Amino acid sequence: MRRMAGHADSIHMDPALVKYANMYVKRHEYFKWTPRTAWISIAYIIAVPSAFMYLGWTTDGKYDMRGKLRGDTIAEF
Numbered sequence: 190m191r192r193m194a195g196h197a198d199s200i201h202m203d204p205a206l207v208k209y210a211n212m213y214v215k216r217h218e219y220f221k222w223t224p225r226t227a228w229i230s231i232a233y234i235i236a237v238p239s240a241f242m243y244l245g246w247t248t249d250g251k252y253d254m255r256g257k258l259r260g261d262t263i264a265e266f
Contacts, residue, residue, distance in 0.1 A: 250265065251264060
């Protein structure tokens with residue numbers, strides 16, 4: 190389909206955005222396991238969930254929010 194007045198390529202992509210988009214899509218090709226990335230992965234896979242589990246288990250049953258009136262304490266320990 191021909192465009193009128195030759196405006197077929199009037200919108201050009203920014204080369205920096207094209208480069209960023211290609212890098213974003215091919216991120217797995219640029220990844221390397223280094224000691225830094227290994228420690229970050231361990232922290233997010235093991236340490237962070239373990240910390241949340243510890244906090245959940247230590248506060249389990251301590252606080253009760255249901256059926257409280259103004260001035261009542263929420264602590265159940």
